Amino acid sequence: MKKQTVFTLLIMAFVLSFFVTPLGDYSKIMLNRLFATAPTIIDVEQRGKIADYNWKLKDENWNIINFEEAKGRVVFINFWMSWHMPSQAQLKDVQSLYDKYGDKVKFYVISNEEKAPVELFMSEQGYTFPVTYQIIGEPSPISLLKPPGSYLIDKSGNIVIHQNAIADWDNDKVSKLLSQLISEK
Numbered sequence: 684m685k686k687q688t689v690f691t692l693l694i695m696a697f698v699l700s701f702f703v704t705p706l707g708d709y710s711k712i713m714l715n716r717l718f719a720t721a722p723t724i725i726d727v728e729q730r731g732k733i734a735d736y737n738w739k740l741k742d743e744n745w746n747i748i749n750f751e752e753a754k755g756r757v758v759f760i761n762f763w764m765s766w767h768m769p770s771q772a773q774l775k776d777v778q779s780l781y782d783k784y785g786d787k788v789k790f791y792v793i794s795n796e797e798k799a800p801v802e803l804f805m806s807e808q809g810y811t812f813p814v815t816y817q818i819i820g821e822p823s824p825i826s827l828l829k830p831p832g833s834y835l836i837d838k839s840g841n842i843v844i845h846q847n848a849i850a851d852w853d854n855d856k857v858s859k860l861l862s863q864l865i866s867e868k
Contacts, residue, residue: 715772715849722833722850724860725843733840735824740791741816745798748815750824753789757864758836760791762828765804769849770831774810776852781812783858787865791815837864 738750761777763770774792781790794801795817805814817827825834828847835844843864851857 711768712772715769719772719776719849719851721854721856722835722844722846722852724856725845730841730843731845732842733824733836736840738823739818739821740793741818743814745816747818750791753791753836754840755838756789757787757838757861758789758791758834759784760793760825760834760836762793762832763830764794764796765800767830773831773833773849773852774808776850778810778812779853780857780861784861784865785812788861793817795819835860835864838867 736749736751736754740748740750742748759777759780761773763774763777765771777790777792780788790812792812793815798816801814801816825842828834831849833844833846833850833852834842837843843860
């Protein structure tokens with residue numbers, strides 16, 4: 684075989700590995716993380732507000748909780764699914780946020796999946812943030828976003844960030860914003 688043919692076959696095998704091997708999954712997750720940008724902060728005069736906090740969810744123990752418990756706190760909401768690659772790519776940043784602000788910010792990392800696959804995924808990845816489960820059909824005070832959509836809400840219920848796609852949550856811009864929101868009365 685000619686060198687060019689061998690080189691072409693190697694390139695084809697490499698590209699094919701992105702579709703049929705775990706290397707491909709890992710690479711796609713890394714590419715999603717690489718191209719993620721910081722979330723866009725909504726200008727103060729453009730921010731919407733949550734009028735009603737009455738929203739039933741399930742906690743990681745499958746107990747029904749009410750979003751009302753978040754009233755008056757800074758809230759981070761992320762919608763995700765364990766099988767969804769952009770969600771998987773973003774969860775590392777969510778874990779970093781939780782590690783830094785878990786005692787100061789109320790986290791709702793929401794999935795509409797069954798408990799077993801979520802618990803398996805969390806265990807395999809070593810994530811410790813609390814998982815919240817959506818109750819299908821339950822009315823919500825906010826628009827339910829497609830994964831990996833996220834919200835950041837201030838203590839007054841103003842929507843500071845409404846992110847519809849993967850974002851880089853582990854950066855100085857977000858840290859500065861969270862510190863500011865946490866310190867507000």
